[in-house]
Amino acid sequence: MKVSLFVTCLVDQLWSSVGTSSVEVLRRAGCEVEFDDRQTCCGQPAFNTGYRDEARQVAKKFIEVFEQSKADAIVSPSGSCTAMVHHFPELFNEEPHWVERAHAIAAKTYELSFFLVRVLKIEDVGASWQGRLTWHDACHGLRDLGIKSEPRRLIQNVRGAELVEIENAESCCGFGGTFSVKYPEISVAILDQKIEAIERAGVDAVISGDASCLMQIGGRLSRKGSSIRVMHLAELLAGHG
Amino acid sequence: MNTGDARTEIMRSIRAHLARSAHYDGRETRIHTDPCKSASQQPSQPVVADFKRNLELVDGHCILVHGPLEIEDAIKRIAKGKRIATSESPLSAKDLFEYEVGITGGQLGIAETGTLVLDSSVERNRLVSLVPPVHIAVLDASRIYPTLGDALSFLQSGNEVSPAITFITGPSRTADIELTLAIGVHGPQELYVIINLDN
Amino acid sequence: MNTETFSENAKAALKDVQLRGALRNATTLFGKRRREAAASLSNWEELRSEARAIKDDVLLHLDRYLETFVENAESRGAQVHWARDAAEANEIICRLTLERGARNVVKSKSMTTEEIHLNTALERAGMHVVETDLGEYIIQLAHETPSHIIAPAIHKTKRQIAELFTTELGMPPTDDVAELTSTARSTLRERFAAADIGISGVNFGIVETGTIVIVENEGNIRLTTSLPRTHIAVMGIEKLLPRFADLDIFLKLLPRSGTGQALSTYQSFITGTKRNASDEGPDELHIVILDNGRSRMLAHPVTRQSLACIRCGACLNACPVYQQIGGHAYGSVYPGPIGSVITPQLIGMEKAAQLPYASSLCGACREVCPVKIDIPQLLLHLRSEISTRQPAGRRTERLAFKLWAMIMTRPWLYEKTAIAGRLFQRWFAPPVKAWTASRDLRPIEMESFREHWRRTH
Numbered sequence: 001m002k003v004s005l006f007v008t009c010l011v012d013q014l015w016s017s018v019g020t021s022s023v024e025v026l027r028r029a030g031c032e033v034e035f036d037d038r039q040t041c042c043g044q045p046a047f048n049t050g051y052r053d054e055a056r057q058v059a060k061k062f063i064e065v066f067e068q069s070k071a072d073a074i075v076s077p078s079g080s081c082t083a084m085v086h087h088f089p090e091l092f093n094e095e096p097h098w099v100e101r102a103h104a105i106a107a108k109t110y111e112l113s114f115f116l117v118r119v120l121k122i123e124d125v126g127a128s129w130q131g132r133l134t135w136h137d138a139c140h141g142l143r144d145l146g147i148k149s150e151p152r153r154l155i156q157n158v159r160g161a162e163l164v165e166i167e168n169a170e171s172c173c174g175f176g177g178t179f180s181v182k183y184p185e186i187s188v189a190i191l192d193q194k195i196e197a198i199e200r201a202g203v204d205a206v207i208s209g210d211a212s213c214l215m216q217i218g219g220r221l222s223r224k225g226s227s228i229r230v231m232h233l234a235e236l237l238a239g240h241g
Numbered sequence: 242m243n244t245g246d247a248r249t250e251i252m253r254s255i256r257a258h259l260a261r262s263a264h265y266d267g268r269e270t271r272i273h274t275d276p277c278k279s280a281s282q283q284p285s286q287p288v289v290a291d292f293k294r295n296l297e298l299v300d301g302h303c304i305l306v307h308g309p310l311e312i313e314d315a316i317k318r319i320a321k322g323k324r325i326a327t328s329e330s331p332l333s334a335k336d337l338f339e340y341e342v343g344i345t346g347g348q349l350g351i352a353e354t355g356t357l358v359l360d361s362s363v364e365r366n367r368l369v370s371l372v373p374p375v376h377i378a379v380l381d382a383s384r385i386y387p388t389l390g391d392a393l394s395f396l397q398s399g400n401e402v403s404p405a406i407t408f409i410t411g412p413s414r415t416a417d418i419e420l421t422l423a424i425g426v427h428g429p430q431e432l433y434v435i436i437n438l439d440n
Numbered sequence: 441m442n443t444e445t446f447s448e449n450a451k452a453a454l455k456d457v458q459l460r461g462a463l464r465n466a467t468t469l470f471g472k473r474r475r476e477a478a479a480s481l482s483n484w485e486e487l488r489s490e491a492r493a494i495k496d497d498v499l500l501h502l503d504r505y506l507e508t509f510v511e512n513a514e515s516r517g518a519q520v521h522w523a524r525d526a527a528e529a530n531e532i533i534c535r536l537t538l539e540r541g542a543r544n545v546v547k548s549k550s551m552t553t554e555e556i557h558l559n560t561a562l563e564r565a566g567m568h569v570v571e572t573d574l575g576e577y578i579i580q581l582a583h584e585t586p587s588h589i590i591a592p593a594i595h596k597t598k599r600q601i602a603e604l605f606t607t608e609l610g611m612p613p614t615d616d617v618a619e620l621t622s623t624a625r626s627t628l629r630e631r632f633a634a635a636d637i638g639i640s641g642v643n644f645g646i647v648e649t650g651t652i653v654i655v656e657n658e659g660n661i662r663l664t665t666s667l668p669r670t671h672i673a674v675m676g677i678e679k680l681l682p683r684f685a686d687l688d689i690f691l692k693l694l695p696r697s698g699t700g701q702a703l704s705t706y707q708s709f710i711t712g713t714k715r716n717a718s719d720e721g722p723d724e725l726h727i728v729i730l731d732n733g734r735s736r737m738l739a740h741p742v743t744r745q746s747l748a749c750i751r752c753g754a755c756l757n758a759c760p761v762y763q764q765i766g767g768h769a770y771g772s773v774y775p776g777p778i779g780s781v782i783t784p785q786l787i788g789m790e791k792a793a794q795l796p797y798a799s800s801l802c803g804a805c806r807e808v809c810p811v812k813i814d815i816p817q818l819l820l821h822l823r824s825e826i827s828t829r830q831p832a833g834r835r836t837e838r839l840a841f842k843l844w845a846m847i848m849t850r851p852w853l854y855e856k857t858a859i860a861g862r863l864f865q866r867w868f869a870p871p872v873k874a875w876t877a878s879r880d881l882r883p884i885e886m887e888s889f890r891e892h893w894r895r896t897h
Contacts, residue, residue: 009848012889013858014882019889035897037890040848046841048801050823054845061849093265143803172760176800181874183447183798188878189454189764190800219879247522251677251731255503258738265741299705334667334720335633354703367720371662389703390688396709397684400512402649404714405666405721408707413659415621416699417575417591419598420466423621426574427628428659428706 001120003031004071006109008081008211009041015211021238022077022112028238029122038065042084047091048177056091060098063088063105073119074109077234079141079209082111086144111141113209113233117150127237128159131204135163136194136217137170138210151209151233158236166197175216191220198228205229207236288352288385289436295355299411300424301432303355308439312379315435316344319377326373328364334372343369347380347434351392354410357434358392361405370409376429378409381440442771443783446794449769459595463766466594470757473700474808480702481692491689492812495748498680499738505647505680510729512650516712518725525732530561532728533639533672537567540670542636546628548654548661549573550641551589551751552674552730554773555786558639570631572660574624581608587767587775590698590753595766628660638664638722642675643750644690645727647682651711652727655694655704662706671710671722677734678747690750693810697752733786742821746782748811755805755815761798770795777805781818789826793833796822858888 003026007019026033042062047055062085066074076082086109088102116122135155141147155163174180174190181187194217198206206221208214211232218230293303304315323341326332337343345366349358357378361367370376386392396402413428424430441449453459478484498505510520523529537545545567547553559580562569571580575592579585581604586592593601598615605611611623640661644653652673654661665671681690695701714721737743756762756776767775772783772792780799784792796819805815827834847853862884865872875881887895 007889009854013861013884016885016887016889016892020892023893035890035893037894038851040851040854043848046845048820048823049837049841050820050825050827051838051841051845052824054841057845058848139800139802139804143807170804172800172802172804174760174800176802178871179797179800181871183450183761184874184877185451185454186761186764186798187800189460190760191879193760193763215882216879219875219881222880223878247524247528250524251522251729251735252503252507254731254735255506255677255738258735259500259502261739262741262744295702299701338629338633356703361720362715365720367662367666371659371666388688389691390685393685393688397649400648402651402684402709402711404516404711404719406709407662408703408709410703410705413705414657415574417573417578417593418601418617418620419462419596420469420591420594421598421617423617426621426625426658426660427572427632427663 001031001073002071003033004066004069004074005033005035006039006042006066006074006076006081006085007035008076008078010211011077014215015232018077018211018232018234021232021234022075024238025112025116025125025234026075028125029116029120031120034069034071036065036069042081044081044084045177047084047087052091059088059091059102063098063101066105067101072108073115074105075112075115076109077112077209077232078211079111079138079145079147080212082109083140083144085109111145111147111209113150113154114145114147117153123153124157125154125237127157127239128161129236129239130160132162132164132202133205133207133231133236134166134198134201134203135169136173136206136208136213138208138213139172141209142170147209151207154233154237155207161236164201164203166201168194168197173213173216175212177212180216187216188220191216195220195224199226203228205231207231207233209233288350288387289382289438291352291387292350292355292385292436295353296411296434297355299355300414301355301411301434304433304435305438306435308437312435312437316377319433320344320375323375326369328366328369330369334368337368337372340373342375342377343371343373343429344377344379345370347378347384349392349395350380350385350434350436351389351408352385352387353389356389356392357409358396359407359409360396360403361407362403367405367407370407371428374425374429375431375433377433377435379435379437382436382438383440385436441768443787443792443795444771446769446771446798449771450765450798453765453769458597459766460764462595462597463763466588466591467757467763470590470699470753474697474754474757477696477700477702481696487689487693488810488812491693491810492748494681494686494689495811498682499678499744499747502677502680502738505682506677506729509645509647509650509680512647513652513712513727514650516650518650518712518727521726521728523728523730523732526556529556529674529728529730529732530558533558533674534561534565536670536672536726537562537637538565540636542670543568544631544635545569545637545639546572546631546635546664546668548638548640548656548664549576549592550639550674551773552641552676553639554586556674556730556732558674570628572628572632572664573656574621574658577624577628578604581605585768585773588753588756589751589774589776595768632663632667635668637670637672638668639672639674640664642673642679642727643694644687645675645680646684646687647680649684649711651684651709653687654708654710655691655706657705659706662708665708665710666721669722670724670726672726672728673710674728674730676730676732694750694752697754697808697810737782737785740821742817743785745813746778746785746818748813749778749782750811752810754808754810758804758808760800760802760804777815778813781815781822784822789822789829793826793830796826855890858884862886
């Protein structure tokens with residue numbers, strides 16, 4: 001199985017170990033991984049802030065780059081970016097020929113945990129990590145892509161890790177892209193409710209499938225001087241946590 | 242009356258805006274990932290038992306009796322010493338405020354929710370079932386239908402339904418003050434449905 | 441509080457510890473009850489899909505359905521009035537009350553009548569108006585507006601309500617909810633007995649029979665619509681259902697979504713006027729059909745779904761933003777997720793431009809909406825409309841994204857910018873400050889993923 005990595009601009013620039021971990025996990029799962037360094041971004045920031053023309057331009061670039069790949073699948077360590085790609089066809093209501101191209105790309109773009117469990121049918125990637133951890137369901141992955149059991153199955157096979165559920169695992173962390181800086185007080189109020197549950201659960205780490213959520217949660221935990229770490233699922237599975 | 246102008250303008254506005262949307266209406270591409278669960282049949286239960294259980298769940302009282310003598314006894318037990326108004330009494334609305342118990346029949350029952358259905362074209366039950374703090378309704382067991390859908394279907398005859406139909410599910414309630422449940426707000430504080438198993 | 445000061449409203453709400461506690465309790469409880477009620481029906485998802493399909497059909501053919509509804513209601517004795525906007529609706533209703541020499545009006549809870557500020561208009565016309573729904577009565581006494589679609593006084597504690605009753609009604613101080621309720625009951629009974637006119641909203645208008653359906657728990661709607669000689673019902677144009685049998689679906693969805701009940705205590709099905717003068721009930725039924733900006737929403741399939749709303753309030757309870765700031769901060773009769781999308785469309789984008797951005801797009805609202813309104817899709821649509829139509833207010837942002845697009849469509853430029861970013865990241869202005877006020881920020885990597893890849897492959 002040949003996979004083209006869609007690393008996301010956030011991971012590329014702010015959390016590269018998520019990218020390197022994703023590559024390692026995919027290779028361990030038996031995939032050949034390519035990376036086309038002409039990729040930049042999925043366009044989500046512009047789309048979410050209402051700038052559809054700009055989002056469309058960036059989406060077109062994305063489609064053009066990844067159309068040239070001979071890989072069987074495009075895999076990304078981000079639920080929100082994957083969901084954005086799945087929304088590409090909506091951007092092209094006035095350009096039917098682009099709709100088709102967008103559909104074709106969307107159909108082969110997968111979020112990492114979904115790809116491992118649903119496509120490769122692999123739930124154990126030979127990972128190990130000692131400690132108690134909890135999973136945060138990132139909103140787009142959960143509600144747009146239906147990802148819920150897949151990460152949990154992968155985590156349950158991590159030797160030495162004890163998965164503890166928090167009662168508000170499905171609640172938003174308050175990031176929401178530009179929302180986090182347009183309405184920072186509301187963003188942090190929402191975040192603190194998540195943090196409260198995490199602290200009460202007595203875990204060593206919080207795991208999620210979206211680096212943006214982890215930045216939000218991790219940024220607050222470290223500001224509060226907490227010893228609870230944040231880790232991306234890919235990092236956990238690659239044993240680079 | 243403004244009817245002519247306002248009506249025309251509103252209808253025109255509706256049509257004009259719908260016409261504008263036609264341009265987008267077949268073009269909106271959307272990927273839906275909503276799973277659709279299929280319905281499974283509810284196991285069928287005796288309707289009277291269901292009705293009783295569901296009414297009691299919402300703090301209503303349900304009394305099962307056989308025949309008119311037992312109905313009378315039940316009413317006497319509930320309403321002893323209290324001023325009673327029935328749907329046959331020709332009382333004015335204002336007078337009803339002085340009464341403590343209102344007694345009506347019941348046109349239908351809905352088992353799945355413990356709901357009593359009153360049709361004001363059959364008897365004068367609209368205010369008697371509402372104003373006094375205690376409402377007693379006498380319902381034949383044979384008028385209890387399993388589901389809401391059954392009742393709606395029964396109530397409708399072609400395009401016709403009675404002018405004023407009321408569904409009653411338990412005594413009146415509110416949780417508007419700090420979410421604390423309070424029974425008996427504007428409507429009756431107590432609801433008794435006496436089911437005559439003989440009919 | 442108004443929509444234009446949303447940001448300040450929200451900040452103030454966040455500082456109100458008591459409000460946040462009340463919101464937390466209420467939204468958690470309502471959410472839990474909704475979940476349980478939905479789970480108790482094995483065909484919940486099917487019901488939602490069917491309900492949405494019915495609403496889509498109604499809205500797509502609203503002109504025909506509305507005309508048939510009115511014909512059927514009128515042929516059964518209702519008098520139907522048409523109101524293009526709030527002012528016209530109030531003018532009609534005030535005229536009806538004055539023509540009948542009325543002085544005392546009792547009202548049941550209706551968001552539509554709040555929307556048009558009916559009470560103010562009636563009071564100006566010399567009417568005594570009393571809200572009879574307990575929550576609405578409380579906020580009327582307090583001279584406030586509702587903060588939740590279903591539970592208007594959710595933001596008030598027992599103590600605050602007790603103090604209010606002592607001040608306004610001379611009730612001896614108490615903490616007992618039953619006593620407070622009982623006081624409201626007896627006070628309002630006097631008003632019911634004296635009322636000339638009863639005004640209600642409409643939950644559903646049934647086209648094929650000309651019936652209006654109103655749903656409640658307290659009994660005040662039954663009193664409002666049975667005791668006074670005249671009943672005026674205010675109905676938004678979108679409230680229609682084609683068939684009486686459709687109620688099976690909607691009466692299952694509405695109470696479960698709103699409060700977790702299988703069925704609310706009372707449903708009133710009112711069709712025209714009484715058949716005989718000696719029958720019980722009002723002599724006259726007036727239905728005021730209100731547009732007030734609704735017809736505009738029909739112009740695009742994405743905005744049209746706004747009109748499918750059955751006003752259950754489930755989205756409010758599920759929304760992480762609403763859970764923190766409550767309803768008043770939105771400055772609108774309609775708060776929360778549905779409020780964020782219909783308020784700008786009803787009162788104008790310019791006045792409510794902040795609302796569509798006050799969301800993290802988490803999608804919890806879409807999950808709980810009984811008629812499957814895709815609120816995030818609507819929010820994104822409105823954000824796009826606002827950014828296209830209001831360039832003046834967002835010039836810097838627009839430029840920033842134009843620049844961003846230029847960079848993101850040129851990989852070489854993207855890489856150069858990223859490298860520059862490493863050096864100058866400390867100088868990135870407002871967005872960074874907004875973040876770092878309360879959260880630490882990861883620095884830009886000294887070696888990006890792509891640089892690492894190139895180095896190792």
